[in-house]
Amino acid sequence: xxxxxxxxxxxxxxxxxxxxxxxxxxNGEVVAEVPRSSVKDAERAIAAAAEAYKEWRKVxxxxxxxxxxxxxxxxxxxxxxxAQKMTRExxxxxxxxxxxxxxxxxxxFYMAGEGRRSFGYTTPSELPDxxxxxxxxxxxxxxxxxxxxxxxxxxxxxxxxxxxAGNTVVFKPASETPMLAYELVKILEEAGVPAGVVNLVxxxxxxxxxxxxxxxxxxxxxxxxxxxxxxxxxxxxxxxLKRVSLELGGKNAVIVMDDANLDLAxxxxxxxxxxxxxxxxxxCSRIIVHEGIYDQLRDRLLERMAKLRLGHGLEGQTDVGPLxxxxxxxxxxxxxxxxxxxxxxxxxxxxxxxxxxLANGHFYLPTLFTEVTPDMRIATEEIFGPVLSMxxxxxxxxxxxxNNRVTYGLSxxxxxxxxxxxxxxxxxxxxxIVYINAGTTGAEIHLPFGGTRGTGNGHxxxxxxxxxxxxEWKAVYVDFSGKLQRAQIDA
Ligand code: NDP
Numbered sequence: 001x002x003x004x005x006x007x008x009x010x011x012x013x014x015x016x017x018x019x020x021x022x023x024x025x026x027n028g029e030v031v032a033e034v035p036r037s038s039v040k041d042a043e044r045a046i047a048a049a050a051e052a053y054k055e056w057r058k059v060x061x062x063x064x065x066x067x068x069x070x071x072x073x074x075x076x077x078x079x080x081x082x083a084q085k086m087t088r089e090x091x092x093x094x095x096x097x098x099x100x101x102x103x104x105x106x107x108x109f110y111m112a113g114e115g116r117r118s119f120g121y122t123t124p125s126e127l128p129d130x131x132x133x134x135x136x137x138x139x140x141x142x143x144x145x146x147x148x149x150x151x152x153x154x155x156x157x158x159x160x161x162x163x164x165a166g167n168t169v170v171f172k173p174a175s176e177t178p179m180l181a182y183e184l185v186k187i188l189e190e191a192g193v194p195a196g197v198v199n200l201v202x203x204x205x206x207x208x209x210x211x212x213x214x215x216x217x218x219x220x221x222x223x224x225x226x227x228x229x230x231x232x233x234x235x236x237x238x239x240x241l242k243r244v245s246l247e248l249g250g251k252n253a254v255i256v257m258d259d260a261n262l263d264l265a266x267x268x269x270x271x272x273x274x275x276x277x278x279x280x281x282x283x284c285s286r287i288i289v290h291e292g293i294y295d296q297l298r299d300r301l302l303e304r305m306a307k308l309r310l311g312h313g314l315e316g317q318t319d320v321g322p323l324x325x326x327x328x329x330x331x332x333x334x335x336x337x338x339x340x341x342x343x344x345x346x347x348x349x350x351x352x353x354x355x356x357x358l359a360n361g362h363f364y365l366p367t368l369f370t371e372v373t374p375d376m377r378i379a380t381e382e383i384f385g386p387v388l389s390m391x392x393x394x395x396x397x398x399x400x401x402x403n404n405r406v407t408y409g410l411s412x413x414x415x416x417x418x419x420x421x422x423x424x425x426x427x428x429x430x431x432x433i434v435y436i437n438a439g440t441t442g443a444e445i446h447l448p449f450g451g452t453r454g455t456g457n458g459h460x461x462x463x464x465x466x467x468x469x470x471x472e473w474k475a476v477y478v479d480f481s482g483k484l485q486r487a488q489i490d491a
Contacts, residue, residue: 001179003033005041006189008196009196015038019033022179032178038207039208043211045201046212046215049170050141053141055194056166057167064115065116066112067193069108070192082101085179085183086152088314091324092279092313093319094314096276103152104156104184111160111466114467118164120135120136122134127490128481129482130478132476135473136473139472141170144159144170145222146158146173146181146225147225157445157461159198161470170200170218171198171199175203175204176325181200213233213237222469223244224248225247225248230248246459247281247455247461248281248451248455248456249382249454251379252412253286253412253440255414257416258292259421260415260416264415266300267439277386278388279324279328285382285387286388286391286403287391308366310365311357332384332387333351335383336387345370347370348366348368349365349367349368366388368388369390374405396424408454408455409432410433411432411440413438422436432448433449445462445463448460
């Protein structure tokens with residue numbers, strides 16, 4: 001399959017004619033050939049989006065929402081096929097890929113409804129015979145830059161609110177997951193999104209992405225990715241005074257207290273730590289465990305980890321798929337070596353999987369470190385792989401302090417049956433998302449999603465919070481007194 005860019009309503013080859021291969025990380029098979037576009041392609045897409053904005057902003061919001069409703073219906077009809085493609089393209093097991101597509105479906109229907117809500121407000125004026133209101137206004141061209149780990153969900157979290165709010169889009173997907181981006185934009189086209197309103201340009205971040213950051217016709221950037229790239233995005237786009245939303249990395253922890261339901265805690269930890277092979281921004285990579293149950297929990301985890309089956313995500317029995325590429329395998333392994341040098345105890349895993357059938361893929365064994373101390377690098381830096389560190393604590397206060405000590409602030413969780421401890425944790429855990437008696441993953445699309453501190457720059461995705469980013473407030477004063485009334489002076 002040979003993919004094309006989508007610019008101004010046309011599917012077009014990159015102007016330099018260059019392509020690269022999209023690879024299945026589980027077996028090395030080529031999934032698609034993808035344009036390696038140039039700055040010129042990106043600039044053409046930006047021009048198309050700027051032109052289309054002139055009309056799209058005037059399309060009534062309920063009509064924009066209706067198009068998104070149709071998008072949701074098509075996504076729903078094609079969920080199974082899209083999930084299969086996702087598994088082949090980025091490795092996550094089929095059920096998780098289906099969940100990823102479901103997030104897109106949920107977001108389409110939710111944002112379709114916002115077409116008829118997107119509420120502003122009226123408020124009394126301080127002057128007589130004067131009316132005051134605040135309405136949401138569109139902003140312009142949105143540059144959308146996404147990572148590979150949620151190839152459908154994350155683009156929909158950005159593109160759908162951008163569209164319903166009246167903006168046009170230039171979408172630069174991650175180089176590792178172009179096919180799902182292609183399928184999504186095909187569906188947007190099929191649902192009736194007018195030419196130029198959504199544009200898709202494949203290519204390298206430093207070329208296509210960078211053009212979005214620097215081009216003055218792009219008004220806002222919505223970025224999800226690593227902290228290193230996020231800092232660069234903030235700097236370059238900030239220079240042009242663009243509105244910038246950053247959703248970055250995490251170092252998420254599960255706290256397990258001595259009164260926890262341990263069966264439930266083990267289920268939650270395994271799902272959060274090894275689901276998507278630990279490559280979720282909300283993945284659990286630390287467990288902070290009360291000393292009273294530390295050894296018991298470790299033994300239960302080891303017993304269950306021994307049963308996890310690695311394999312291609314389309315095989316029904318697979319629990320854990322591959323990492324995204326060889327570079328990721330090397331990065332994960334380097335952290336395992338760091339952990340050992342730091343004095344943590346490697347209990348299981350700690351190397352690439354070498355079993356027959358996995359040799360052509362980027363598989364890494366689920367790994368557990370115990371006797372980890374809070375300031376070790378494996379306990380503070382994002383590894384983005386199936387590596388779990390177990391930290392011992394004496395109290396809830398100590399657990400919360402350790403949770404909050406890292407620079408990231410995305411998600412945290414606590415397993416406890418004690419309502420007092422639970423509410424103390426809700427109050428004191430310094431993350432954007434907090435789970436009680438559940439793992440660190442599982443966001444629902446109608447609640448705000450995002451992190452504090454090093455995980456971003458304070459914006460939130462999903463829910464109505466997404467509209468706060470993709471629209472701006474317009475304050476409107478209507479004076480029907482027929483004379484000059486001066487605020488603060490004549491009141
Ligand atoms: P990267 O930062 O490597 O890439 C993210 C996107 O940025 C890609 O599309 C990439 O393009 C692009 N990019 C790279 N360089 C530039 C540049 N100079 N200018 C503009 N764009 C550029 O992240 P990953 O794709 O590896 O994603 C994993 C990271 O994402 C993890 O840290 C994870 O925690 C985080 N993440 C955060 C989430 C959140 O909501 N907080 C959710 C999901 C993931 P290309 O692919 O071509 O390199």
